[in-house]
Amino acid sequence: MIIIGEKINGAIPSTGKAIAEKDAEFIRNLAIKQTEAGADYIDVCASVDDDIEMETMKWLIDIVQDATDVPIAVDSPNVITCIESLKLCKKPGLFNSVSMEGDKIDAAFKAIADTKWECVALLNSDKGIPKTAKDRLDVFHDIMAKCKEYGIDPSRMHIDPLIEMLCTSEDGINMVTEVIREIKKAYPTIHVTGAVSNISFNLPARRIANQAFAVLAMNAGMDSFILDPLNKDMMGMLFATEAMMGEDEYCMEYIGAFREGIFTK
Amino acid sequence: MSTIAEVKTLVETGKSKKVGAAVQGALDAGLAAQSILDGMIESMGVVGEKFSAGEIFVPEMLIAAKAMSKGVEVLKPVMAGDNATSLGTCVMGTVAGDLHDIGKNLVVMMLESSGFDMVDLGVDVPADKFVEAVKENDNVVLVACSGLLTTTMPALKEAVQTVKAAYPDMKVIVGGAPVTPEYAAEIGADGYAPDAGSSAAKAKQLIGA
Numbered sequence: 168m169i170i171i172g173e174k175i176n177g178a179i180p181s182t183g184k185a186i187a188e189k190d191a192e193f194i195r196n197l198a199i200k201q202t203e204a205g206a207d208y209i210d211v212c213a214s215v216d217d218d219i220e221m222e223t224m225k226w227l228i229d230i231v232q233d234a235t236d237v238p239i240a241v242d243s244p245n246v247i248t249c250i251e252s253l254k255l256c257k258k259p260g261l262f263n264s265v266s267m268e269g270d271k272i273d274a275a276f277k278a279i280a281d282t283k284w285e286c287v288a289l290l291n292s293d294k295g296i297p298k299t300a301k302d303r304l305d306v307f308h309d310i311m312a313k314c315k316e317y318g319i320d321p322s323r324m325h326i327d328p329l330i331e332m333l334c335t336s337e338d339g340i341n342m343v344t345e346v347i348r349e350i351k352k353a354y355p356t357i358h359v360t361g362a363v364s365n366i367s368f369n370l371p372a373r374r375i376a377n378q379a380f381a382v383l384a385m386n387a388g389m390d391s392f393i394l395d396p397l398n399k400d401m402m403g404m405l406f407a408t409e410a411m412m413g414e415d416e417y418c419m420e421y422i423g424a425f426r427e428g429i430f431t432k
Numbered sequence: 433m434s435t436i437a438e439v440k441t442l443v444e445t446g447k448s449k450k451v452g453a454a455v456q457g458a459l460d461a462g463l464a465a466q467s468i469l470d471g472m473i474e475s476m477g478v479v480g481e482k483f484s485a486g487e488i489f490v491p492e493m494l495i496a497a498k499a500m501s502k503g504v505e506v507l508k509p510v511m512a513g514d515n516a517t518s519l520g521t522c523v524m525g526t527v528a529g530d531l532h533d534i535g536k537n538l539v540v541m542m543l544e545s546s547g548f549d550m551v552d553l554g555v556d557v558p559a560d561k562f563v564e565a566v567k568e569n570d571n572v573v574l575v576a577c578s579g580l581l582t583t584t585m586p587a588l589k590e591a592v593q594t595v596k597a598a599y600p601d602m603k604v605i606v607g608g609a610p611v612t613p614e615y616a617a618e619i620g621a622d623g624y625a626p627d628a629g630s631s632a633a634k635a636k637q638l639i640g641a
Contacts, residue, residue, distance in 0.1 A: 417491035419446075 168409055169325070169358060169391040170402075171240050171261065172206030175227060177214030186215065186223060191230050198234040204396035205429045208261045209235065211252075212242035220245065224252045232257055240287070246271040250278045259283035264327065267292035267306050276317040287325045287360055290346070296329055300345045303328060307350060325360040325391045326350050330384075332368035333376060340366070340380060344387035351388035359384075360391035363401070378404045386412065396429075403430030434458045436471040439503060443475040446495030448502045455506040465510045469517060472500050476545035476632070483629030490538070493629065497541040518549050519641050520573030523565040525553030526608075527587040532580035535608065538628035539576060546632035547641075548574070559587070559594035566599055573639045576631075577621075579608040589619040596620050603638045607631060 174197045177183040185193035198209055209231050213223040220243065231239055238260035241252035249262055262279055264287035265272045272288070279286060288310045290296075290303040297303045307326060314324060328346040333339065347359050366380040367373035378401055381392065385408045396402060406421045406429070415421055424430060434457030442451045458468050479496045482488045511517060522543050526536045533555050544550045551569050553561055566572045575595050579588035588611070592604050605623040606616050616624035623638045625631040 417446075417495055418489075419491065419495070422489055422492065 168405060169207045169360070170205055170396050170405075171208045171210050171263075171360065171391065171393045172201035172204070172237075172396045173210050173362070173393050174201055174395055174397070175210060175231065176212040176242070177223075178212070183214065186213065186227070189226070191226075194227060194230045195234045198231045198237075201396050202235040202237045203428075204399075205402065205424065205427065206237055206396045208240040209237050210240040210242050210261075210263060210393065212263075213248075217245070220248050221251055224248060225255055228252060228255045246275050250274065253278065253282075253284060260285075261325065262286040264289050265310075266290070267309050269293065272310065272313050276313055276319060280317040280319060283323075285323045285325060285358075286319070287327055289327045290329050296331075300342050300349070303342075303346050304349055307346070307353075311354070320356075321354040322356040322358075324354075325358040327360050327362075330361045330363070330365040330380070332370075333366050333380070334369050340383060344383060347384065347387040347389055358391040359389045360393060361389060362393040364394065374398065374400065377401060381405060382408045385409070399430040406430065434461060436463060436468055439468060440471050440475040443472050443496055443499045443503060444479055446492060446499045448495060448499040451499045451503040452506050455503040459506070459510060465507050466517065469504070469507055469511070472503050473546055476500055476542065480542055480546075480629035480632050484627055485629075493538065494541070497545050500545050517547065518571075519547040519636065520549070520571050520639060521551060521569050522548040522574040522576055522635065523551045523553065523562060523569065523572055524576035524578070525557035525562065525565075526555040526578045526580070527584055527591045528556055528558045529587050530579055530581050530584040531555045532578070532608075535580060535628065536578040539578065539607065539625075539631045542628045542632045543576070543635055546636060548635065557591070559591040562591055562595050563598045566595065566602060573603065574635055575602055575604045576635070577604065577606050579606070579611060582610045585610060585615070592619050592621050605631070605635055605638060 175182060175194060177186045201209055211227045211231055213220050215223050228239060238258050239256050240261035240263045241249045242263040243249050259282055262275060262284050265275045266289040290306045292306050297306060328343050350359055363377050363381055367376035370376050381404055394401060406424045409415050410418045410421045434454040436458060439454045439458055442454050455468055479493055483493045524540055526532055540550050540552050551565055553565055562575055577588055577591045579585060588606060595602055595604055603622045606621040607625045613624045623634050625634040
């Protein structure tokens with residue numbers, strides 16, 4: 168199970184405010200808190216205007232690297248920003264993200280091919296977000312063909328099947344879980360990731376829907392989660408689900424995480 | 433080269449894959465097999481106490497016992513024929529009409545880890561089966577009866593009293609969720625333990641070890 172801590176993202180109002188005010192202490196604290204909460208990667212996304220994105224990324228990455236040893240997920244819709252940002256990182260992290268939109272994936276894969284960086288890949292293309300499982304899997308196979316071309320092992324990939332809001336879906340999450348199952352069937356060592364809270368847009372009591380989604384997605388094969396690790400209920404739910412799936416011998420991971428305070432009674 | 437302290441830490445933290453090598457390392461360092469075994473038994477005592485105190489959970493007790501048995505496997509050939517290490521035999525079972533085995537298995541494990549040779553009669557054991565087992569096995573010093581249901585409490589009483597009628601001096605220990613120290617005394621048992629963690633200490637106390 169891989170936890171990608173999402174809190175350092177300028178799109179979150181409190182983080183956006185800290186970035187605008189250059190409040191380094193606020194960012195530093197988010198890095199430390201997420202580390203203590205068991206994050207495997209600290210996502211860093213500036214979410215600012217293009218002309219100051221790179222300098223903002225540098226400012227954020229420097230603060231995070233000073234605060235924690237947890238690797239960074241360099242996160243930008245602009246692939247060049249990700250490529251430039253990864254050069255600033257002291258250790259290999261997660262490239263977040265590529266897709267089959269344009270020729271971004273070539274630039275990105277060229278940059279990480281001979282490194283230990285892992286990579287998030289979204290299942291959209293120039294045609295947008297595919298509506299059916301089959302179309303998403305077509306994009307997936309195109310991505311895997313690129314992996315092969317650049318010699319990137321599937322185990323370095325975190326495929327994001329694209330989680331969309333539940334409230335306008337006609338089949339719940341069945342299409343997404345089908346995609347997840349097919350991906351894992353084709354490449355057992357690959358990771359499947361996603362921004363968990365997308366599921367609950369426009370619903371009340373979002374944390375409940377988020378948890379239900381996490382359980383079912385995990386059961387389908389999702390093993391990498393972009394979320395707020397400070398949410399102890401969610402973290403407990405993930406550890407419990409992992410144990411229920413028979414992937415936690417003697418519940419030692421569950422007990423260990425409880426003891427570390429990652430979730431509580 | 434390993435020390436007894438290392439072996440003990442590995443047992444207490446349930447590192448079953450590493451204990452064997454550490455025990456071998458301790459033997460290679462010239463430490464006596466008996467003192468290594470005593471160290472591991474002491475560790476299981478600590479584990480039992482922590483469990484009773486609610487500091488650790490059932491699976492942690494399980495993996496500690498599993499780790500210890502890995503260590504014992506290495507010691508066995510070295511200590512073969514050396515009977516001084518056993519506290520004697522304990523016959524244990526869940527009483528007639530009761531099919532619960534998890535608690536009973538935990539106690540078997542904890543008593544075994546503390547130095548008893550265990551004879552596990554399983555579940556749904558009729559009273560006279562306990563008596564037969566005492567007769568058939570060597571050096572039986574303790575009978576342990578488990579009952580998890582309020583409806584099988586009479587069977588617990590029958591088991592204890594049947595054993596006591598046949599072997600008045602035999603020590604009998606009882607336990608199980610509905611059992612209380614008062615009930616244990618009332619039906620003539622010598623001892624009671626509230627959980628697997630404290631069962632070993634109580635058992636040793638009963639036989640004067």
